[in-house]
Amino acid sequence: MEVSLSRVRVAAGARQAIWAAKCASCASITRPFSALNRPPPNYPGHIPLTRIERAALAVGSGVSSLINPYRHDLIAALGEATATPYFIYRLRDAMLAHPTGRRILRLRPRLNSDTIDLPRLRTLPDNTVGRAYVGWLDREGVSPDTRSAVRYIDDEECAYVMQRYRECHDFYHALTGLPIVREGEVALKAFEFANTLIPMTGLSMLAVTTMKAEERQRFWSIYLPWALKNGTRSDEVINVFWEEELERDVDDLRKELGIEQPPDLRAIRKREREEKKRLKEMRAQGL
Numbered sequence: 001m002e003v004s005l006s007r008v009r010v011a012a013g014a015r016q017a018i019w020a021a022k023c024a025s026c027a028s029i030t031r032p033f034s035a036l037n038r039p040p041p042n043y044p045g046h047i048p049l050t051r052i053e054r055a056a057l058a059v060g061s062g063v064s065s066l067i068n069p070y071r072h073d074l075i076a077a078l079g080e081a082t083a084t085p086y087f088i089y090r091l092r093d094a095m096l097a098h099p100t101g102r103r104i105l106r107l108r109p110r111l112n113s114d115t116i117d118l119p120r121l122r123t124l125p126d127n128t129v130g131r132a133y134v135g136w137l138d139r140e141g142v143s144p145d146t147r148s149a150v151r152y153i154d155d156e157e158c159a160y161v162m163q164r165y166r167e168c169h170d171f172y173h174a175l176t177g178l179p180i181v182r183e184g185e186v187a188l189k190a191f192e193f194a195n196t197l198i199p200m201t202g203l204s205m206l207a208v209t210t211m212k213a214e215e216r217q218r219f220w221s222i223y224l225p226w227a228l229k230n231g232t233r234s235d236e237v238i239n240v241f242w243e244e245e246l247e248r249d250v251d252d253l254r255k256e257l258g259i260e261q262p263p264d265l266r267a268i269r270k271r272e273r274e275e276k277k278r279l280k281e282m283r284a285q286g287l
Contacts, residue, residue: 043156045149049081057081057152066206073148079200080152080162087198088158094236095161101239108160109243111167112145121246129174129253130246136174144170164238165196171242175250175259179266182207183215187223187262194231196238214272226262234258 058081065074095101121134147166153159178184193201
């Protein structure tokens with residue numbers, strides 16, 4: 001009995017020591033500091049920022065990404081600068097409250113071409129999650145290896161949550177069918193904002209002001225209502241262990257998550273181009 005109690009005390013002491021070390025690490029970052037007295041990083045690649053630096057990063061990356069919404073590095077910086085102190089912790093807590101989310105946090109898997117066998121996914125049946133994912137990558141001409149590493153989030157676990165969200169983004173595209181054109185990206189960001197509450201996803205919707213008139217009208221009447229409805233009612237997609245769902249029927253996963261596919265944006269845009277071309281030819285013929 002005494003041996004058992006001794007082991008319990010040792011285990012409890014070890015846990016307290018680990019917790020104290022974590023708290024000390026967090027305190028070193030949350031305590032005010034200056035650019036000339038920067039604390040050491042909490043993980044490889046981490047860059048601690050002062051409040052002024054974080055605010056400047058948020059404003060600068062926000063304005064620049066609005067001008068050029070295809071600068072994914074600026075969008076990534078905006079996401080990190082605006083995710084603290086509350087929003088990334090809320091998303092982390094949502095994962096901790098979910099059994100699959102907790103397992104993801106424990107295992108910390110990464111999504112890239114080294115961890116996912118893309119050639120094998122191309123051999124899967126058409127309506128599987130994996131085939132939908134790799135088909136979307138091939139159709140849009142993108143790679144899972146282009147996601148920037150997180151640098152500006154102080155808490156190591158929260159930094160992984162942001163990295164996971166970032167690397168899962170293409171799965172959200174595949175699940176919804178939205179293309180990477182500006183109109184599709186803004187629609188998906190609206191869905192992500194309703195589902196995750198990450199501020200960057202909401203701020204990205206300001207890019208709607210740079211769209212053409214017919215694209216703005218379509219966003220307000222079709223894609224924003226779809227995004228708000230599906231993003232708020234569906235399960236939090238950050239808790240999907242995509243690596244374990246690759247051979248599953250994609251429609252079954254959509255049904256389980258509570259996500260309806262929006263109208264096919266690529267098909268709509270194609271019809272509009274064909275109609276404009278037809279009208280141009282008719283005018284050229286004097287009709």
